[in-house]
Amino acid sequence: MSDRASSPKKSPKSPSSGASEVVLHDAGHWAALAQDEQDEDTDSSLGKDAESSTASMTSSILNYRTIKGRTYHSERGNAEYWASNDAQQNEVMDIIHHFLVLTLDGKLHLAPLKDDIKSVLDVGTGTGIWAIDFADEHPQAEVIGTDISPIQPSWVPPNVKFDWSALFQEAYRSCKPGGWVESFEASPCLESDDDTVKEGSAMSEWGKFFIEGGKRLGRTFTILDDDLQKKGMEDAGFTDIQTRDFKLPIGSWPKDPKLQEIGSFAFAAMDQDLEGFVLYMASVVLGWSQDEVTVYCSQLRRELRSAKYHPYCRLRLVYGRKPE
Numbered sequence: 071m072s073d074r075a076s077s078p079k080k081s082p083k084s085p086s087s088g089a090s091e092v093v094l095h096d097a098g099h100w101a102a103l104a105q106d107e108q109d110e111d112t113d114s115s116l117g118k119d120a121e122s123s124t125a126s127m128t129s130s131i132l133n134y135r136t137i138k139g140r141t142y143h144s145e146r147g148n149a150e151y152w153a154s155n156d157a158q159q160n161e162v163m164d165i166i167h168h169f170l171v172l173t174l175d176g177k178l179h180l181a182p183l184k185d186d187i188k189s190v191l192d193v194g195t196g197t198g199i200w201a202i203d204f205a206d207e208h209p210q211a212e213v214i215g216t217d218i219s220p221i222q223p224s225w226v227p228p229n230v231k232f233d234w235s236a237l238f239q240e241a242y243r244s245c246k247p248g249g250w251v252e253s254f255e256a257s258p259c260l261e262s263d264d265d266t267v268k269e270g271s272a273m274s275e276w277g278k279f280f281i282e283g284g285k286r287l288g289r290t291f292t293i294l295d296d297d298l299q300k301k302g303m304e305d306a307g308f309t310d311i312q313t314r315d316f317k318l319p320i321g322s323w324p325k326d327p328k329l330q331e332i333g334s335f336a337f338a339a340m341d342q343d344l345e346g347f348v349l350y351m352a353s354v355v356l357g358w359s360q361d362e363v364t365v366y367c368s369q370l371r372r373e374l375r376s377a378k379y380h381p382y383c384r385l386r387l388v389y390g391r392k393p394e
Contacts, residue, residue, distance in 0.1 A: 095275060162339045165342070166339050167197075169318070169336050172328070173332055178200060178207065180312070181250035181251075181391075188211055190208070190212070191215075201213045234290075234298045238303050238305070242307055242308060246392070247392055247393065251308065251390055252387065252389035253388050256386075257293075258279075260273040260320065262380050263382075266381070271373060271379075276370065279348050280351055283355040294386050303390040304390075309391055312389055315386050316386075317382045317383075317385070318332065318383050319336065319381070319382045321377075321379070322334045
């Protein structure tokens, strides 16, 4: 997966946490770009759809904030999170789960867990679909999922603050000797190896929302570039640390059938709810208006649906063992 999705040229490096402040084009740029591209080739690169269901619980933490018609987790615990938690975004999360499992050749994890595993904690469980699938495969195990928004069927979330060093230190403390911790993260940047994702395109600016917004929130989105997963595990004391890098195609452009399927689902996840991903960062953190967000997302959808672009994002899975 990590090599076959790439095109001949070397991928441009994503902005890192040490880079200068990123510059985002305004809505006028995207409106003009859309007008320029109206008569160009717009061969479709549409992906497949998937259905899912979600449920919620009744508690005080369900006092979600509403931002321009979309709901977000409450401010309880001051744990800011950038994605919506409503039904539309929850369906997207289940699509993401599906293509990540496809990326791992149908596996839910890569860490070499024992068959008789007893206790599992899924941090950032989302809709709970990974935890539910794992529990189905391991009926003897107690599986607990936690998240900042209680959109799972029955679990009550704690206030989770994602300080990366503290996260892995707490994971180390909570893990039994001989147990494993696995982290799967994505770069927010859309890249290409054949220069189809050019500077100034909507695709090239997607990651900048999260990198710049994260700086203003005091939260990093350059997890892969800064190698925070491996560093955090090493500092916490984990051993036998293994790292796997993947390229996740967005769209059905790869020639490989497996990557076409993965890319189709990745496209579906983005196309279904671009606003749910970017609205908080663009509107609340960076101060964009609803119209500006709409214009940008319209141009990004146009690019995603065009066969001219060959975008992917980088994924990294890291796992390590607590010594016995």
